[in-house]
Amino acid sequence: DAGVTQSPTHLIKTRGQQVTLRCSPKSGHDTVSWYQQALGQGPQFIFQYYEEEERQRGNFPDRFSGHQFPNYSSELNVNALLLGDSALYLCASSFFARGGNTDTQYFGPGTRLTVL
Amino acid sequence: DAKTTQPNSMESNEEEPVHLPCNHSTISGTDYIHWYRQLPSQGPEYVIHGLTSNVNNRMASLAIAEDRKSSTLILHRATLRDAAVYYCILSGGNKLVFGAGTILRVKS
Numbered sequence: 001d002a003g004v005t006q007s008p009t010h011l012i013k014t015r016g017q018q019v020t021l022r023c024s025p026k027s028g029h030d031t032v033s034w035y036q037q038a039l040g041q042g043p044q045f046i047f048q049y050y051e052e053e054e055r056q057r058g059n060f061p062d063r064f065s066g067h068q069f070p071n072y073s074s075e076l077n078v079n080a081l082l083l084g085d086s087a088l089y090l091c092a093s094s095f096f097a098r099g100g101n102t103d104t105q106y107f108g109p110g111t112r113l114t115v116l
Numbered sequence: 117d118a119k120t121t122q123p124n125s126m127e128s129n130e131e132e133p134v135h136l137p138c139n140h141s142t143i144s145g146t147d148y149i150h151w152y153r154q155l156p157s158q159g160p161e162y163v164i165h166g167l168t169s170n171v172n173n174r175m176a177s178l179a180i181a182e183d184r185k186s187s188t189l190i191l192h193r194a195t196l197r198d199a200a201v202y203y204c205i206l207s208g209g210n211k212l213v214f215g216a217g218t219i220l221r222v223k224s
Contacts, residue, residue, distance in 0.1 A: 004159075031210070033210075033211065033212075035212075035214075041216065042201075042203060042214030042215055042216055042217055043160065043212075043214045044214070045211045045212065045213065048210050048211060050210075055210060056210050056211055058211065090159050090160070092159070092160075092212075096210070097210050104162045104165070105160075105162070105212060106162070107159030107160045107161065108159050109157075109158060109159050110159050
């Protein structure tokens with residue numbers, strides 16, 4: 001059973017460009033969350049997708065947008081890249097939590113984005 | 117979002133137990149306590165979670181204080197492969213809010 005996969009592994013862009021990162025969830029999972037991890041810090045929640053809709057969003061500007069497809073895979077798009085967007089971008093999949101608890105999230109290895 | 121406080125780093129000897137503390141004095145009644153760890157060059161990995169009672173699984177044990185304002189992750193016999201950043205997280209919804217975590221170093 002394949003776990004969470006992300007592509008590409010590494011990416012180099014210049015300021016002002018746009019980037020798309022991709023994520024395939026663990027088999028059977030219906031929810032995808034995206035996190036940004038700057039060097040030396042813990043991951044920061046960007047947003048979560050379930051049933052092809054953004055269900056919750058962290059404190060990130062509108063330059064960060066996403067999409068979820070009918071097969072539950074997801075994309076993260078970042079427009080007008082800034083130097084500060086350089087980070088490891090992590091995708092996590094889970095079952096949607098309808099109750100009070102957050103379901104266990106399974107993380108992919110991440111995409112390392114460098115903005116020059 | 118409820119906040120957690122963890123030591124920046126800890127060191128352990130191989131084959132010895134490790135107790136990783138976490139303070140969460142502002143925890144609400146519905147917040148679950150989750151622990152994840154992140155090995156070098158990998159995404160975070162689920163370790164254990166609990167609400168009120170102590171929990172055990174194949175990886176670790178979670179001891180939760182009676183007032184729920186603190187918890188301790190227990191690795192019963194540390195190995196070199198347990199060297200990682202350990203995150204204590206409170207969650208009551210669909211997102212995980214990570215802090216800086218505790219860097220665990222294991223000496224052989």
